[in-house]
Amino acid sequence: MQWGELKVQHKISPMDSASELIIESLKEEPIGETDHFIWFITEIGIVALFKREENFETCSSIVEIEANKIALDITKEEKEYLKIKEIQLFLFYS
Numbered sequence: 001m002q003w004g005e006l007k008v009q010h011k012i013s014p015m016d017s018a019s020e021l022i023i024e025s026l027k028e029e030p031i032g033e034t035d036h037f038i039w040f041i042t043e044i045g046i047v048a049l050f051k052r053e054e055n056f057e058t059c060s061s062i063v064e065i066e067a068n069k070i071a072l073d074i075t076k077e078e079k080e081y082l083k084i085k086e087i088q089l090f091l092f093y094s
Contacts, residue, residue, distance in 0.1 A: 032070035045093030
């Protein structure tokens with residue numbers, strides 16, 4: 001995979017262990033908030049939770065800009081779009 005490529009997974013099984021870890025992490029205090037996202041640290045990476053139903057392409061193009069606003073450098077991380085139940089998010093991990 002080349003840097004900057006995006007892995008896309010539209011649906012994840014609700015019973016998936018990674019999904020469960022992410023959902024549990026969303027109950028914790030966020031590390032920051034930007035215009036379109038609420039940011040969390042999870043055991044598997046950084047999550048940018050969509051604040052509202054948004055267009056995927058728009059959010060994909062601005063997520064790194066918004067990460068910089070809260071002093072996160074995610075440029076070298078892998079990025080995946082996930083939809084767990086009705087929750088939209090990007091997961092960043094190494």
